[in-house]
């Protein structure tokens with residue numbers, strides 16, 4: 279064993295996986311996990327923990343893995359995270375825990391994410407479930423949204439004895455974990471649902487198909503439905519568009535819609551009645567993780583797929599691992615190119631996309647070199663489907679229907695970071711609804727802060 283290198287993780291072959299929706303990464307088995315765990319040098323001042331937004335005792339759980347005490351390892355993780363099988367799969371570990379790992383100075387960092395995933399999967403397979411509190415304290419709290427922030431806030435409050443009900447607009451809980459991140463990175467039935475069930479086992483009720491702001495308002499929850507506090511974890515699901523001619527054509531999707539149709543409405547499965555217009559040649563506009571997910575989904579639905587991005591490869595905001603996987607699977611990258619018009623046929627369907635070449639100028643406010651159009655360099659890409667993946671913002675429905683709830687100019691709810699407290703009494707918020715589109719682990723951290731804030735608020739009112 280070369281201690282400078284991670285124990286390699288098994289993956290599906292790129293040629294095989296490009297045509298199926300099964301998980302790309304197959305994870306470690308127990309022998310591989312224990313070998314990888316033995317690479318951790320159990321630092322006295324573990325930098326990895328400082329890199330973890332929820333401060334998991336990383337050397338603590340890794341030590342248990344090394345010794346073969348997987349159930350104990352699961353207990354160590356459970357103190358800080360309610361969704362370890364999710365985080366082990368989708369957290370950007372390279373810029374968090376693994377980015378700080380001492381082992382990474384001379385060789386490769388310890389594979390902390392894959393070890394967390396192994397422990398979580400092992401626990402699920404061995405039927406380990408969290409313990410619910412013996413009795414509740416009779417206080418009711420409403421949580422809006424069942425994404426990682428809402429689930430974490432609800433789980434933490436339930437552990438403290440609160441009676442928690444989550445109200446979810448969609449017909450399935452999980453937020454982006456269910457409707458956004460594709461099956462081949464995060465399996466729904468095998469991984470997401472069991473972690474949601476664990477939150478239910480703590481006593482949390484989940485009511486789906488309830489749109490707060492339409493079915494019921496926050497004021498009604500507080501004044502008429504008997505809830506003493508509310509946590510808003512409604513995410514940032516409103517897609518942005520470019521505002522170019524032809525963007526309303528048939529065959530133009532937002533990445534959110536495309537991924538929701540595939541993940542939530544199972545467009546990729548023959549036994550479902552909600553298919554998608556799969557596209558023969560698809561352009562995905564944007565270079566972030568969501569763009570990679572949309573591109574790899576379209577590829578699996580049978581299309582030739584181009585990523586169209588206005589900067590160069592060095593500026594791609596997606597995780598390096600996602601770009602690497604996308605390339606391995608055959609996604610074509612059209613870099614330094616920007617769409618200026620969607621072309622349509624006589625029936626209003628996409629028939630091509632006019633783009634212009636870009637070059638990089640001086641750095642802009644983001645510190646990245648600004649893309650500048652090259653005059654006279656227009657060209658047409660032959661596509662029949664365009665997926666816009668340009669970012670999202672919070673839906674203003676809740677802020678528009680809740681008096682006294684302050685938002686900023688990006689339409690994000692203003693809330694205190696350490697408690698989630700908003701401008702409205704008894705109302706707390708966190709996750710993407712507050713920060714704009716971010717990450718699962720930051721949403722979980724915010725959910726945890728919101729639970730702390732609500733507990734302090736309701737304890738002080740006794």
Ligand SMILES: Cc1cc2nc3c(=O)[nH]c(=O)nc-3n(C[C@H](O)[C@H](O)[C@H](O)COP(=O)(O)OP(=O)(O)OC[C@H]3O[C@@H](n4cnc5c(N)ncnc54)[C@H](O)[C@@H]3O)c2cc1C
Nearest residue numbers: 423425426427447453454490512513709710716717718721
């Ligand atoms: C395609 C995609 C891929 C991503 N990949 C990664 C990744 O690999 N790693 C990572 O860390 N992060 C990733 N992210 C980001 C991450 O998923 C989000 O930052 C995170 O899910 C935010 O959690 P949240 O709880 O704030 O909101 P969400 O997960 O968005 O959940 C909000 C929930 O609230 C519900 N809701 C909204 N309005 C209402 C209402 N009025 N009433 C009732 N319910 C409502 C929504 O239906 C939704 O279920 C990805 C995002 C996308 C879109």
Ligand code: SF4
Nearest residue numbers: 318319321326379380
């Ligand atoms: S920094 Fe790396 S080597 Fe040190 S305790 Fe954390 S995982 Fe182990």
